[in-house]
Amino acid sequence: MIDLAQPIINGLLLGGLYAVIALGLSTIFGIVRVVNLAHGDMVILGSYLSLAFCMWLGLNPLWTILLVAPIMFCVGFLIQSVLFNRVLGKGMEPPLLMAFGISIIVQNFLLLVFTSDARALKSDLSMMTISLGEINISLLYLLNFLIGLAVILGLRQFFRKTFLGRAIRAASDDVVAAKLVGANTSSIYAYAMGIAALTAAVAGVLVGMTFIFYPHTGPQYLIIAFGVVIIGGLGSIKGTLVGGFILAMAQLLGAHFFGPGYQLLCGYMVLLIVLAIRPNGIFGKA
Amino acid sequence: MKDVICRSRLVWMGVLTAALGTVPLWGSDYLVLFFFLFCLYLTVAQMWNLLAGYSGLISLGQQVFLGIGGYSVAVMGNYYGLNVLLSILAGGFFSVLLALFMSLFIFRMKGVYFSIGTWIFAEILMIWFSNWSFVKYGTGLFIKTNPPLSTNETFYIAFVLGVGSVALVYFIMRSRLGLGLMAMRDNEDVSETMGVQVFRYKLYCFLIAAFITGMAAGVFYIFQVFVQPYKAFSIDWTVKLVFIVIIGGIGTIEGPIVGALILVFLSQVLADYFSVSLLILGAIAIAVILLAPKGIMGTLQAKLGFEILSPRRK
Numbered sequence: 230m231i232d233l234a235q236p237i238i239n240g241l242l243l244g245g246l247y248a249v250i251a252l253g254l255s256t257i258f259g260i261v262r263v264v265n266l267a268h269g270d271m272v273i274l275g276s277y278l279s280l281a282f283c284m285w286l287g288l289n290p291l292w293t294i295l296l297v298a299p300i301m302f303c304v305g306f307l308i309q310s311v312l313f314n315r316v317l318g319k320g321m322e323p324p325l326l327m328a329f330g331i332s333i334i335v336q337n338f339l340l341l342v343f344t345s346d347a348r349a350l351k352s353d354l355s356m357m358t359i360s361l362g363e364i365n366i367s368l369l370y371l372l373n374f375l376i377g378l379a380v381i382l383g384l385r386q387f388f389r390k391t392f393l394g395r396a397i398r399a400a401s402d403d404v405v406a407a408k409l410v411g412a413n414t415s416s417i418y419a420y421a422m423g424i425a426a427l428t429a430a431v432a433g434v435l436v437g438m439t440f441i442f443y444p445h446t447g448p449q450y451l452i453i454a455f456g457v458v459i460i461g462g463l464g465s466i467k468g469t470l471v472g473g474f475i476l477a478m479a480q481l482l483g484a485h486f487f488g489p490g491y492q493l494l495c496g497y498m499v500l501l502i503v504l505a506i507r508p509n510g511i512f513g514k515a
Numbered sequence: 516m517k518d519v520i521c522r523s524r525l526v527w528m529g530v531l532t533a534a535l536g537t538v539p540l541w542g543s544d545y546l547v548l549f550f551f552l553f554c555l556y557l558t559v560a561q562m563w564n565l566l567a568g569y570s571g572l573i574s575l576g577q578q579v580f581l582g583i584g585g586y587s588v589a590v591m592g593n594y595y596g597l598n599v600l601l602s603i604l605a606g607g608f609f610s611v612l613l614a615l616f617m618s619l620f621i622f623r624m625k626g627v628y629f630s631i632g633t634w635i636f637a638e639i640l641m642i643w644f645s646n647w648s649f650v651k652y653g654t655g656l657f658i659k660t661n662p663p664l665s666t667n668e669t670f671y672i673a674f675v676l677g678v679g680s681v682a683l684v685y686f687i688m689r690s691r692l693g694l695g696l697m698a699m700r701d702n703e704d705v706s707e708t709m710g711v712q713v714f715r716y717k718l719y720c721f722l723i724a725a726f727i728t729g730m731a732a733g734v735f736y737i738f739q740v741f742v743q744p745y746k747a748f749s750i751d752w753t754v755k756l757v758f759i760v761i762i763g764g765i766g767t768i769e770g771p772i773v774g775a776l777i778l779v780f781l782s783q784v785l786a787d788y789f790s791v792s793l794l795i796l797g798a799i800a801i802a803v804i805l806l807a808p809k810g811i812m813g814t815l816q817a818k819l820g821f822e823i824l825s826p827r828r829k
Contacts, residue, residue, distance in 0.1 A: 264627045264630075312801065312805070315805055322567070323804050323808055326757055326761050329757055330801040331797070333794070334797040336793075337794040338794065341791070448750055452635065455635070490642075490646045491646065494646075497638060497642075500635060501620055504623070505623060508623045508624050508628060
């Protein structure tokens with residue numbers, strides 16, 4: 230029993246991180262109805278921005294969140310207002326392919342600037358653990374989990390309490406009605422993408438502190454985000470959190486039973502099973 | 516007058532096809548290589564076009580069949596000494612089997628979920644093959660064909676596939692299946708009420724595309740001599756297909772031809788600047804989506820009524 234406790238605890242903590250990674254993808258799908266295939270690359274762009282600040286200013290990676298997040302907000306805002314808004318309402322393909330194009334550009338831009346070397350955001354945290362009997366809890370994982378939870382709860386409150394949040398929700402519920410009462414949906418969408426990019430920035434810094442990354446790592450996190458969002462259902466914040474837990478747990482238990490080579494495979498298997506049984510996710514609307 | 520235009524177009528098409536088929540007789544080695552890649556990209560992109568442009572199935576997992584095709588040729592040739600043409604066919608055959616299995620899961624999904632489902636299958640196969648001792652894990656396999664093929668011979672196979680894929684899509688679109696597909700694309704619910712068997716037609720397209728893609732992959736990896744899971748099952752394949760079809764014009768038969776020509780040309784010209792070449796490709800794709808969402812051929816058709824291979828009946 231005790232050796233199962235370790236992967237379960239780690240899975241729970243990692244699930245928090247996975248949920249933040251997926252949050253932006255889920256938000257944008259729920260509001261703009263666009264599947265942002267460049268989301269993983271936005272996460273990694275956040276990691277590299279943090280790396281640049283670490284090297285330039287000698288900051289602790291954790292503090293760079295405060296610099297990276299606003300920059301990414303602007304990036305997201307611009308991408309939406311200059312690119313995505315112009316292809317909305319033209320069917321499913323154009324936004325999908327637009328995102329594909331952005332993804333390629335971001336990856337190769339990073340490759341050009343930072344070369345293909347493996348990078349990591351180093352901090353003292355990565356080595357520290359808390360011991361509870363025979364279970365070791367990595368401080369970094371705990372931090373990921375707590376920050377993740379804070380971002381998710383913060384976003385939930387933002388959508389419920391603030392004027393902009395409510396406007397965004399209105400646009401997501403009924404575009405025509407939102408326009409009728411005078412909401413500027415284009416600018417609402419731009420803000421929404423900015424917020425999604427902001428969560429991607431937080432995710433990027435955490436990911437960079439926890440794992441190594443390359444310019445081409447983006448799609449890997451996109452797939453994790455997809456997994457989370459699909460299990461939980463696109464566009465549901467609660468579902469995102471549950472999806473994160475399930476996916477991370479499936480991966481770590483899979484690695485525990487079948488060996489580390491099968492970690493990712495087990496995650497995908499659970500995903501396919503969920504999809505085959507409930508094609509719209511656990512919390513998704515039918 | 517119309518007949519004359521029609522006939523002159525046919526003549527031109529015949530001349531161009533003949534010129535393409537005889538490249539090894541008149542062209543340099545470089546040209547053979549160029550048109551070899553062109554034929555293969557055309558084949559695979561035309562199949563993606565059949566799915567995305569005509570059946571509404573946006574698959575992001577075509578690399579599944581590219582990997583299976585490549586590995587079939589490697590395994591059949593190296594381990595069993597099977598004749599090379601039969602190995603290529605086997606690649607198509609295994610792809611169809613896999614597509615049938617995949618359809619159990621992904622045909623329950625709609626729209627975006629379908630796209631993601633296909634991609635996840637590709638990722639699963641990538642991990643599977645990199646953990647499978649039979650195919651030497653992630654290091655990959657060298658491909659020894661039986662008998663060994665010359666560059667020209669591989670070119671002819673690619674040529675047959677390229678021309679065949681165009682002809683195939685043309686005939687599909689003029690058949691009952693094609694009519695059903697176009698009705699589905701315009702309005703799925705109404706066409707189903709009118710008796711179009713939506714599920715079955717989509718499945719047919721998916722299987723046909725898997726078969727042809729699997730064979731084309733075999734030929735490609737014979738040329739590459741080496742197949743490795745992280746390359747063969749990589750999303751990069753689909754990125755290229757998407758660019759070809761979008762730039763050329765989605766849902767047109769000529770689109771993939773133009774798109775494949777542009778992609779191969781650009782990747783040859785920019786080969787020395789690898790990372791910049793993809794950057795430029797990405798920028799071009801975004802520009803095309805913004806300025807001419809129907810792609811080059813789609814825009815020409817809409818503006819000038821210019822069609823070389825029209826699926827319409829007179």
